[in-house]
Amino acid sequence: MKIPVNTASHQYEVVIGKNILKSAIESLYERLPKIDKTIVLTDQNVWEAGKDYFSANFPYPFEVFVMPPGEECKSFDNYKEAHSFLIENGCTRKSLIMAFGGGAVGDLTGFVAATYMRGVPFVQIPTTILAHDSAVGGKTAINHPQGKNLIGAFYQPKAVIYDMEFLSTLSEREIRSGMAEVIKHAMISNEKWLKEIMLIDSIANIETDKLASYLKAGIEVKAKIVAEDETEQSVRKYLNFGHTYGHAIEAAAGYGGIAHGEAVVMGIVYALLLSERYGNVSRKFTKSFLQFAYNNGYPFEAVSSYTFDSLEPFLVKDKKVEYGELQFVLLNAIGEPFMQSISLSVCREIDSEYRA
Ligand code: NAD
Ligand code: ZN
DSSP states (O other): OEEEEEOSSOEEEEEEESSOHHHHHHHHHHHSSOOSOEEEEEEHHHHHHHHHHHHHHOOSOOEEEEEOSGGGGGSHHHHHHHHHHHHHTTOOTTOEEEEEESHHHHHHHHHHHHHGGGOOOEEEEEOSSTHHHHTSSOEEEEEETTEEEEEEEEOOOSEEEEEGGGGGGOOHHHHHHHHHHHHHHHHTTOHHHHHHHTTOSOGGGOOHHHHHHHHHHHHHHHHHHHHHOTTSSSGGGGGGTTHHHHHHHHHHTTSSSSOHHHHHHHHHHHHHHHHHHHSOOOHHHHHHHHHHHHHTTOOHHHHHTSOHHHHHHHHHHSTTEETTEEEEEEEEETTEEEEEEEOHHHHHHHHHHHHO
């Protein structure tokens, strides 16, 4: 299955399915100008879990650079190490870099590719559920000690090759975290789809066919938005639904304590409470979503230990602060997002409602 992504300046495809790595890579190499060298950037966990399948199905020779796992690979130090690896291995502008991993590997690799020799082509080979979101759309970044994703670039991949074989080694927690972005895509686009998701008993055990159709639907939502607004001047902001408060939780927990998607689900509940006030979302709906999220093991108790005072410094540091007010994505109804400026005092009020 192929989903086109057409931005003003770039066109590429997301190929998604089971056991598609070999055929998708072959057809990509036929399409692209001759590649002189392939370099794979991955992380320890991904390589450990996926190297056998990857090596057996990758039809061309490659060099591999294995990085520290997850968020750790988005450090300045690792960014430098990755560049050193490219230089030492003779990577040129005719080489192709593969981002083989979750959102962290994808973000780091994309930024390395954007900056090495002022830009070399790269391909996303996502291995997490969350990465159905992060691999599409060309946002790349590393972290600064003072904030997440502060250093980055918009840089589109040549293709996204999403072989669902890789998802089989994800932990329940990673599935739960990744499903948060699926929920987000449904919340901002389609009530019927969201209601279907909310009927799932155990999100961590979602059946493969259903997951495939949800990932495809999520990628379609993202591709449509990115096509309209590649650099987040307008509608792309809607993809931050749940992320303003979510990012603050993630930061307060010291990144990793609460997984990205777990924090996003907390942020979605918070945004729904705001949407009751500024939009037409009902309390009944917020409660039913809260129950669904609680039943599925999203960590409300762990998060309750982060007080509003501990979140505030991170809320005001968010990239989405404009003229001193926080910019929230809210919903008029499910599938109808809009932007709303909100003062810190209202945020504090809603936070106490959230905890009640
Ligand atoms: P991740 O890349 O940190 O992966 C989560 C963990 O799972 C890591 O420990 C990783 O090593 C491991 N892992 C990955 N794939 C695996 C597999 N198939 N089997 C076993 N283990 C595996 O996390 P993520 O949730 O995929 O992505 C989060 C990152 O994505 C954050 O850095 C976030 O900022 C970024 N992000 C970027 C965008 C974007 O548009 N660029 C959007 C959303 C999130
Ligand atoms: Zn996210």
